[in-house]
Amino acid sequence: MDIFIKIAEEKIKEAQSKGEFDNLPGKGKPLNLDEDNHVPQELRIAYKILKNSGYIPPEIQAQKEIKSTLDLLKHCTDEREKYKKIQKLNLLITKMNITRKVPVNLEQDQLYYEKIVDKVKIKNKK
Structure with missing residues (x-):
């Protein structure tokens, strides 16, 4: 996945250097992030109420x-605490990946490498 991001970044930088983004409509104007064009008309009011009430x-x-x-x-320095946080993180990622309806290659990765390294460090201290 990282290779695609790098290729995209290179293409964007190349286009910027050629000036291909200089005359785009709306240049210099703030984005209207409250637009709900992607939300069906009949759901817009409900979405707006949920958003205003702080629903995420x-x-x-x-x-x-x-x-x-x-x-x-x-910022964690304690080995055992770090291991617990990695376990929590992996659980959160697993739950999120299960609920998402995306291909496996777009799922968020867990931290197996750090988990193994930390486990070895903990065993070596005993």
């Missing part, structure tokens, strides 16, 4: 929790 779809909530756990993991 379950997948977005799961992604926020995964990001939060990853941030905590980056």
